[in-house]
Amino acid sequence: MKRFILNFVLFTVVPLLVLVLVYLITDPFKTIKPFDLKNVSTVNRDYLSTELFLKNNKIYHYDSFIFGSSRGCGLNTYLWKSYLPKGSQQFLFQAWCETITGIYQKIDYLDKHNQRIRNVIILIDVPGTFLTNQEPHEVMTIKHPLFSGMSWLKYQSYLFRAFLQPSEVIKSISDYTLGKRIPVNFDTISNDWESTNIDSWQKQPMQNSSLDKSKFGIKPKDETFSTPQINESFEKILENIYLMLKKHHASYKIVVSPAYDQVHINVADLHIISSIFGAENVYNFSGKNKLTTDKYNFMDLNHFDLNVGWEIINTCYDKSKSVDLKCK
């Protein structure tokens, strides 16, 4: 028995302790040491958004928020600001693979901390926002403990598990020893992804010519509809979000995101969203339309460009500039 235990400890416990030590020293996901803009990790957008919000909010007192998943990278809050009342301070409160539960947790947090909520855009993915089986425990998508209520130790255990990937261990050690830093490719005030020079952008919309468009594949001939996804619990969450926005007298827009696959949001789901938030506040860009037909509007199958984001914001706030969604 002693031999067995000794061999087992040598085989597992010793390497594990070494790895724990490496993890604590290298801090691969930048979640152990205090948040520092000079040394961040963009692996988990939820963590980054939350920490940036906590750091900045004392100074900027944000009151306008865009909630949503990575598709929100196509929305630029500075463009949005031109439609907001003077003095508004906007923030892209984004998380990779954000779910409606994640959005609700964020709004609930803001509400409970007496944060003013004046303007809101909620970006809905088909089908990501209402994925029932989505596990939030992967390194990219695990929720900040502030929202999930998970203990810090458990949170770190999930990240440590991701760190155990040998290539991640090697990368962490080499980054640490070489002092490599990830370049900050987000706006450190608004949290916009890849902050752009707005003036130059408006003259020359991004077309992502560098991307290999052949990887986009063939679109299905007919428009397809997503299966119903909003169950009773999601409906309840949507109602709670609505009540909180109403409580804050917030101006809000619910945007169903366009995607290159042209899958249309389920009609019943759209009806539920419209009945809760009011049809006049719901903007559906899913399915086959002008925006989703042109592959140059997308960075990949799911993520639209800034020019699409600009058309979305125009459509939501200025009817005269609204995009004709009919497919030509």
Add this chain to the structure above:
Amino acid sequence: MLFNSIDFAIFLPIVFLLYWFVTKGNFKLQNILLLVASYFFYGCWDWRFLFLLIFSTGLDYFTGLKMFDASSSGMKKFWFWLSISVNLGFLGVFKYYNFFMASFAEALSHVGVQANYSTLKVILPVGISFYTFHGLSYVIDIYKDRIKPERNFIHYSVFVCFFPLLVAGPIERATHLLPQITRKREFDYDKAVDGLRQILWGLFKKIVIADNCATYVNDIFANYQTQTGSTLLIGAVFFTFQIYCDFSGYSDIALGTARLFGIELLRNFAFPYFSRDIAEFWRRWHISLTTWFRDYVYIPLGGSRGGKWQAIRNTFIIFLVSGFWHGANWTFIAWGGYHAVLFMPLLLLQKNRRNTDMVAKGRILPNLKEIFQISITFMLVVLGWIIFRAETIGISLLYIKTILSKSLFTLPHYVVGMSKTVLFIGLLLLVEWFQRDKKHALELNVTGNKYLKWTIYYSIVLIILEFGAYSQSFIYFQF
């Protein structure tokens, strides 16, 4: 609690240390510990169903004693049928109620009667099919005077609830497991090390192959209408490996875990994809269930003793029941029926027992005939898995139809992304082929080079950590 979770990685060493060190070899204390650990293990999934598990255990324990002590055959029969009906009743309510009601209403609608029925929003208690079958075999064996009832409730409860086999088998027999529970267990170094090896191989199969295959399989089966025949074929082949690695991986972990506690469980898989015909496949696939149906359904029905027609009838019955055991869907029944049809020619030509030993025994490589036989059997099994995996029989037929279309000869999607998974499937087949005469693929010579063995172990650990997909639940939990 999943075998491939951190929770289990913490739970198992704790139970192991308590089992061997705190109980000081007292098997009664060990059994109490195993029972508490098993209830905890099960309760982590949903503690409310613990009551059902305890009730089911208590019922079979009690009726077992009553049958044995019955003063008349009438009383014995009464207790026997009470146990059988309550056990099957639980299965019927939790697993099949909605299916039966829906099928009945649909049948009535064909004759113009619109029946209103209410569906039950029931959660299927995990492992119910497995522990119910444990209990049933025990009760039937007592009724048939094959065994005497176990009078110690703790011992009996461990037989039913022993955590490695509780939620997805192997389906044990009282004749095999109970004697191991009721006697003192000694720690055996070689067996424990081999148990760990089997756990490691099980984790490799589950995390590296099954979970990686699942990513493609889920996507392909969900969007079968827009996929080419070649992509659908890949989806079907991947599912073939997914279900094998998922379930046999689970069984490997269960068997390995049990060995750490000095307990040997029944073997559940014996390299089924090297089978040369369907009969051999069924001797190597989910062995504990197949033999259960053979011993408790096929043989009591007369087996093949009453002539050809009886053998045909009984074969169809066990295949259909075996399919239905997997779940409340016509696809499972159709899958069972499909295998029964494949089995028939072998049965009628009395060739169903021609391949009882391992393929290419004593040789490194198979001959051309064996390669041909293995390939044909494998493709037939793949077709069966399409029926099993599809949501409806109609979808499975459409799926097969698309595979057999011209688009079979186009380049499949996902080719680049799936290359790693294909590589690991190749590794699996290679290792299993060269180890096919062993109990499991990672059974190594105990006196071999320690450094070489550790290199192999660490290589597998590194592959799991580097290439393992996001962990998903085990497929057979739903059954």
